[in-house]
Amino acid sequence: MSRHDFGKECSVKVNRRTFIKGCTMAAAAMGLSEAMVPKLVEAAASDQRPPVIWLHFQECTGCTETLLRASHPDIGRLILDIISLDYHETVMAAAGHQAEEVLQETINKYQGKFICVVEGGIPTKDDGIYCKIAGRTAMDILADVAPKSMAVIAIGTCATFGGIQAADPNPTGAVGVRDLVKGTPVINISGCPPNPISFLGTVLHLLTFGKPPRTDALGRPLFAYGRKIHDQCERRAHFDEGRFAEQFGDEGHKQGYCLYKVGCKGPGTFANCPAVRFNDVGSWPVGQGHGCIGCTEPQFWDTMTPFYERLPGVDMPWGDGIVTGANSAGIKILGVTAAAVGIHAAVGIGKKIIGCGRCNTSSEDQE
Amino acid sequence: MRYEQHYAWSILLRLFHWSFALSIVVLVVTGFYIHFPWTNTLIEGETSFPVATMRYIHFIAGFVFTGAILARLYLLVFGNKQERFWDFLPVTPRNISNMFHTAKLYLYFTEEHRPRIGHNVLAGIIYIITFIMALIQMLAGFYMLYPESAAWQKWGLFFLGSQQQGRHLHFLIMWYFIIFAVAHIYIVIWNDIKTREGLISSIFNGTKYISSDNP
Numbered sequence: 001m002s003r004h005d006f007g008k009e010c011s012v013k014v015n016r017r018t019f020i021k022g023c024t025m026a027a028a029a030m031g032l033s034e035a036m037v038p039k040l041v042e043a044a045a046s047d048q049r050p051p052v053i054w055l056h057f058q059e060c061t062g063c064t065e066t067l068l069r070a071s072h073p074d075i076g077r078l079i080l081d082i083i084s085l086d087y088h089e090t091v092m093a094a095a096g097h098q099a100e101e102v103l104q105e106t107i108n109k110y111q112g113k114f115i116c117v118v119e120g121g122i123p124t125k126d127d128g129i130y131c132k133i134a135g136r137t138a139m140d141i142l143a144d145v146a147p148k149s150m151a152v153i154a155i156g157t158c159a160t161f162g163g164i165q166a167a168d169p170n171p172t173g174a175v176g177v178r179d180l181v182k183g184t185p186v187i188n189i190s191g192c193p194p195n196p197i198s199f200l201g202t203v204l205h206l207l208t209f210g211k212p213p214r215t216d217a218l219g220r221p222l223f224a225y226g227r228k229i230h231d232q233c234e235r236r237a238h239f240d241e242g243r244f245a246e247q248f249g250d251e252g253h254k255q256g257y258c259l260y261k262v263g264c265k266g267p268g269t270f271a272n273c274p275a276v277r278f279n280d281v282g283s284w285p286v287g288q289g290h291g292c293i294g295c296t297e298p299q300f301w302d303t304m305t306p307f308y309e310r311l312p313g314v315d316m317p318w319g320d321g322i323v324t325g326a327n328s329a330g331i332k333i334l335g336v337t338a339a340a341v342g343i344h345a346a347v348g349i350g351k352k353i354i355g356c357g358r359c360n361t362s363s364e365d366q367e
Numbered sequence: 368m369r370y371e372q373h374y375a376w377s378i379l380l381r382l383f384h385w386s387f388a389l390s391i392v393v394l395v396v397t398g399f400y401i402h403f404p405w406t407n408t409l410i411e412g413e414t415s416f417p418v419a420t421m422r423y424i425h426f427i428a429g430f431v432f433t434g435a436i437l438a439r440l441y442l443l444v445f446g447n448k449q450e451r452f453w454d455f456l457p458v459t460p461r462n463i464s465n466m467f468h469t470a471k472l473y474l475y476f477t478e479e480h481r482p483r484i485g486h487n488v489l490a491g492i493i494y495i496i497t498f499i500m501a502l503i504q505m506l507a508g509f510y511m512l513y514p515e516s517a518a519w520q521k522w523g524l525f526f527l528g529s530q531q532q533g534r535h536l537h538f539l540i541m542w543y544f545i546i547f548a549v550a551h552i553y554i555v556i557w558n559d560i561k562t563r564e565g566l567i568s569s570i571f572n573g574t575k576y577i578s579s580d581n582p
């Protein structure tokens with residue numbers, strides 16, 4: 001390892017070259033022109049850049065992990081370098097009362113100027129007692145911090161749509177940030193976990209332009225969630241030409257054919273995974289041979305499962321709420337209809353045969 | 368028994384009926400294929416695009432279907448007497464009694480047929496449900512067809528939920544149309560045999576024959 005590399009690995013701060021490289025990547029992901037890069041760099045390097053408060057609620061810290069453990073440490077460092085992270089339970093040195101003091105101090109000092117990042121769902125049932133930090137419920141903390149920030153970035157599907165704890169039957173009444181925070185802009189970076197570049201791009205956009213990027217109807221930035229996976233997928237040619245993996249490990253799967261028949265949810269999912277990819281090594285789930293599970297969509301645990309089937313089953317209202325495949329439900333009802341038609345016709349013919357005498361006279365009447 | 372000829376269905380309604388019915392047949396066949404593309408192209412580099420082609424046909428038929436349903440919505444208000452929705456919904460005492468009577472007739476509780484120039488009210492209710500289903504199906508279809516359009520996204524999210532939920536609903540409503548078609552074709556034939564009013568030919572040529580003995 002050369003001295004230069006060693007120095008790079010050790011330094012907490014990234015060097016200028018990496019810094020500009022990161023800003024350029026984010027600009028590309030946002031579809032901004034190259035000419036914007038100096039502006040992004042300037043905003044990100046400014047001393048007046050807004051501090052960030054990072055709140056953790058019902059979550060697994062996976063979103064933080066993806067940011068910090070990008071295989072190439074540059075992105076993680078870059079983010080830590082660009083944003084001045086004043087409060088983040090996982091990475092901050094302070095703990096206990098000290099940490100809570102920092103939180104209060106930042107909120108008061110930078111009112112209306114800091115960025116609030118939320119990771120994790122917020123339980124609302126029973127006054128939100130199912131998630132407490134420093135004796136306060138997640139609901140209280142959010143209601144305290146979010147309205148004082150310039151913008152809230154909800155990172156991950158838990159913070160955006162409630163995530164796994166909001167899955168049926170949602171025992172803690174978990175919801176996403178947008179359901180609770182009104183009046184402050186909320187930007188949703190959904191995904192389980194989301195791509196660090198989408199987060200970085202959003203932060204840079206906020207720093208540079210002072211306002212959130214354009215979003216879709218669910219509050220997700222269009223630069224990252226404006227297009228379906230299926231419409232950017234490298235296996236799409238196989239889809240159009242009808243070449244499919246019929247099951248995992250078969251010949252079609254080995255050949256890299258489309259994963260539609262093994263339950264890929266790419267046709268119903270908005271995200272930039274095929275374009276931006278993960279871990280700086282150009283990989284993403286479908287590239288690895290596993291169908292998309294639709295993790296950026298609302299209620300994906302309920303609507304995208306079973307993950308290896310095309311569509312979810314149908315909850316039958318009768319019985320104990322039997323779930324059957326959508327197809328077999330349809331076939332059953334069709335069968336009942338056909339039987340009803342058959343019985344109806346048989347009764348008609350039967351009546352005709354039994355009441356033959358009467359029928360004949362009446363039909364003679366008609367003629 | 369004497370029969371009088373009555374003009375019941377305008378040309379536009381008959382055009383609606385057949386473009387609607389035929390487009391649905393095409394949509395069900397291609398929709399099933401999109402749901403489960405049972406073929407598997409084994410040779411690479413072939414110039415056949417079965418899935419793309421089936422989707423293309425589905426979309427063309429989808430536009431025919433949409434045109435048909437829009438025409439029918441127009442006729443619901445501006446069509447001739449039989450085509451307007453208040454003629455075949457249980458909104459007047461006469462229509463309500465017709466609804467119960469038709470139910471009895473279909474259950475073989477009575478043999479007495481009370482002729483009407485337009486739809487019987489039981490059928491009318493089912494047709495209105497079918498038009499509503501058609502509108503939902505159309506919305507779900509365009510929601511999936513134009514995923515990047517902000518307008519369709521707004522409506523789709525509001526009425527249907529995410530793309531996946533829209534797809535699921537789109538698939539389930541397909542079964543409604545299949546089941547409707549089976550029941551519809553049966554009951555139309557049944558009525559045609561029973562009443563001898565030329566019901567089936569009326570959807571081709573527009574005229575029905577109503578017995579002048581009981582007006």
Ligand code: HEM
Nearest residue numbers: 394395398399401402429432505508509511512534538541
């Ligand atoms: C009675 C009418 C219709 C029926 C029975 C029908 C049926 C279906 C079915 C079964 C699917 C496959 C769903 C799945 O398993 O994922 C489908 C997909 C689709 N349909 Fe329809 N459909 C109808 C009308 C329409 C209309 C009016 C449109 C609008 C143009 C439309 C557009 C679409 C689109 C865009 C897809 C998704 C195709 C894909 O992503 O590959 N459909 N339809």
Ligand code: HEM
Nearest residue numbers: 387388391485486487490494497544548552555566567570
């Ligand atoms: C061989 C096939 C068919 C025949 C002979 C047929 C015949 C008829 C007849 C005679 C009527 C008028 C019945 C009445 O006055 O109540 C009618 C109405 C209707 N049919 Fe069909 N039909 C066929 C297929 C279909 C299919 C496949 C569909 C759609 C799935 C369909 C949808 C409708 C609708 C919506 C009406 C109501 C007309 C209106 O007022 O708009 N039909 N059909």
Ligand code: SF4
Nearest residue numbers: 233236258259264266
């Ligand atoms: S693998 Fe999934 S996203 Fe890719 S083309 Fe097939 S269905 Fe679409």
